[in-house]
Amino acid sequence: MPASINPAHQGGRLAAPSLPASRLLLARMLRDDGTGLKKAHYTQTWLAGLLLSPQLLILLFFFFIPSFKALSLAFVQVDPFGGREIFVGLQNFVDLFSDPSYRKSAWLTLWFTIVQNIATLGIAGVLAFATDQIIRGQVGYRSVLLLPYAIAPVISGGIWAYLFNPAIGPAASALHAMGVPWDPNLRPSDALILITISAVWKHICYDYIFLAAAMLAVPQSLREAAAIDGAGPLERFRTISLPLIAPVVMYLFIINMVYGLFDTFSIIDAVTAGGPAGSTSTLVYKVYQDGFIMMNLGSSAAQSIVLMVLAVLFTVLQFRAMDRKVNYQV
Amino acid sequence: MIERNPVLNVICHLILIAGALMVCAPLYFAFVAGSHTGAEMAQVPQPMLPGSSFVDNLVTAWEKADFGRAFVNTLIVTMVIVVGKIVLSILAGFAVTYFRFPFRMTAFWLIFMSLMLPVEVRIVPTYEAVADVAGPLRWFLDVTGLSALINWTTGIEINAGLDFSMIDTYAGLTLPLIASATAVFLFRQFFLTVPDDLCEASKLDGAGPIKFLFDVVLPLSVPNIAALAIILFVFGWNQYLWPLLFTTKTEMTTAIIALKGLLPGPDDPSDWWSYAMAASFIVMLPPTVVILTLQRWFARGLVDAGK
Structure with a gap:
């Protein structure tokens, strides 16, 4: 570079x-x-x-x-x-931070972004590792795994909302058969699980592309040297690949946070519209509801400022991580 | 040469098959729902194989949500976003790398700062900006006293004329989206790798900057432009928040918003799901075809754009 x-x-x-x-x-x-x-x-x-x-x-x-x-x-x-x-x-800020519904929304957002982030990275990491190990069929698997990138968040949300629809969805009826009283329209935890699954499903492909590219870039000579020293595939991954792709993982962690915070708006709007009883109303969705639907401008502007601070923070972190990624050369 | 481990190989294939199933199973069940009538889906047990009503469901959905118009709108909006973003970014990237001028770094930083605040955090003021594009101009004329001056000299009430809204227009749906810090960085980054000799040679031949841009820089940028175009196509096609805010009339709606309108709420009859699922496949078709056919370029472009 x-x-x-x-x-x-x-x-x-x-x-x-x-x-x-x-x-x-x-x-x-x-x-x-x-x-x-x-x-x-x-x-x-x-x-x-x-x-x-x-x-x-x-x-x-x-x-x-x-x-x-x-x-x-x-x-x-x-x-x-x-x-x-x-x-x-x-x-406005004093009112905002003493508002229990805002604090609830903040905790919920934190939970949602962290769980979504770790699940996405974990699944994408396992898939990228597996792709890196096999010889045949890499292109085929990759084409299928890339597919959700093309699918709009609203469609991802719609499909999962159908699968887990308590009246008609096949996944929901399987859960009912197992005795789980699944109903995302009434039970807040079910609604949160539903948007988390939908958000993760949509985003795995992104992390996968980056992780697979990073693993491909690990020099073959290093792996061979480790293999000659008697390190097995998992040992090689832990000692050679993982340190080398760590900057990419860090970068993706930040990107996933940004995705969870801001880009899941459409999934939430399509699947739960923030409900039931505000249980899936993340900070971004709350800005939209309070400012655009409820027309509470002062509070919504203060909420925007809180989000702006978060956005600026993550952009700075993203550039830091990007810098490491670019400069990391073997 | 690294040893092959057949057990690990099988495990990895199993993991990948599970991953592929994880992607495909929801799509398959959605397709099953989209290809049966609502009554068939309400049976116990539910059908597990695709039925024969996909086209019927699609036709119903098409009429209910006026998809014909919505697709035309989406196509126009997507094309304007793709072309506009690429053109503006190339011009800006070219200016900050190939020109020395006062406030060059200021211009660069102004573009950089726009990366920091996504639309999602400033919904209300951005809405006002689109609904009243000339607002800042009016404010400027008022503060500087120009409007009073014009009114006094010519008798024209200039503020009354300066009032237009971009709600429900193609301009409102596209223009605010075509400024892009990421794309400017992508091109800037690429221009910095273009050998200096090319510019010197072109100067020796007496070519100006515009000729150099068109004859040398653009042909070299084709792979980058193609990769970016794929990503932007998906980005533009799948826009949600923007058209949600800036369209109120159904004839200006986009395919994604029309589809959202089809998704049944908790109290709607459940046979709507069949229409919505059938329509989902049509709406996701164009970006899916683009991604699958141009996969190689796309993956490269995504990783490059992230750098």
């Missing part, structure tokens, strides 16, 4: 480390030390501006202005009659 794509490294060495973070960021944003610039380049400023303008205009109108509005809305309350905005400081 000719250059790290982590911009955190660019200009980092130029600015003094003792500078406050905000000035450091500003210095990085403004200073051009030629990072990521071709040696042979052009200098027509107007043309560069022209080439960049569509991207930046769209970002301005649909990203920067809305994000700024979300930030400013979080600190005001709108008078329902006059439509006046009153600055209330952190009151």
Whole structure:
């Protein structure tokens, strides 16, 4: 790789480390030390501006202005009659964190993302390991395992909702035959299990592709050396492959967190719509319900800010992990 | 040469067969439901083999949800997203790697920052931005006093004219989605690996930057463009939150939203499941065909885009 794509490294060495973070960021944003610039380049400023303008205009109108509005809305309350905005400081956040339904939603989101994450990584890891060991049929298995990538989350949700539908679903009737009183429309834990299964099923293929590619990239010479030393397949995996693919695993762990937090919105909307009794209303789904359906703008803006902090945190972590992945060379 | 272990080999095949079943079994049972009438599915025991009503169910679903229109909309929206995202990203990536200009790093950072906040966390303000595109412009004119000035000099009430909404338009469904930090990074990363000699040679020959872009950079980028196009096609086709927020009329809906409308709730008659499952297969067909036929490119593109 000719250059790290982590911009955190660019200009980092130029600015003094003792500078406050905000000035450091500003210095990085403004200073051009030629990072990521071709040696042979052009200098027509107007043309560069022209080439960049569509991207930046769209970002301005649909990203920067809305994000700024979300930030400013979080600190005001709108008078329902006059439509006046009153600055209330952190009151929205105080209300939010003392709201039991929000705390419930936060715990539920944590449980859901962690379980979904570990299940996805575990299953994808076992499948990638197995693919790596066999000689024949790799392409065939891979084609089938890739399939859910093409399937929309809503369809994945719909299919699992059918399978576990208490009135008609084959999986639900199997559970009933075993004496389990399965009903995701009434029992909160069943609904949570249902969206977890659906989210995992949809996402295994993604982790699988990355893990299979990473295992394929482990140098054959290292494995042979270990084999000559008498290490068996599992021993080789533990001592050779696992340390080498660890950065990819770390990267996927973060990606899975982001997926669980944000991208499962459509599964939840299609399968349970947050119910029963808010038992599957994750933080993202709650923002949508409170802000878009219930029109509680102050609270929803404060919720957005909480999620923004999480999103920024995970993006930074993702870039950290990506950096390791790129730089890790044998 | 590494020793072969027949036992491990068999175990691995069994694991993979279990994995394949895990993917296929839900699809199979969904297909069984989609190919029987609601009455047949209500029997005990339930049929385990596909029936003969798939086409009938599909026709019913097609009429109920107006899929004809929805498919046309989805196709338009997906194509605009794929082409728009690729074009905008190539232009922006080209500008930040091949031009030295003031605020180059600022532009790069502005694009980078957009990666941080997915739409899901800023639903309400983004909705307002789409519903009132000219809002920021009006605000700017008001604050700077320009609107009062124009009103005073020409008598035109400029703010009244600057009011349009992109709800229920193709522009509203696509435009906000075609800015993409990930794709800009992908192309930037690729452009950095293009040998410098090519640009120098092209300069010697007297070609300007645009000619260089079209004659040298674009032909070299074809594999990247193809890989990205596959991923974006699936991304665009399967969009859910965006059309959910920005369409209110049924004639502007997309196939995924139409399908969501078909999924029965707890109180709806259970024979709706047959229609919904039959329709699911048609809606998932285009992205599935793309992924399966272009698998090689797709897997590479996904891993590259993640880097």
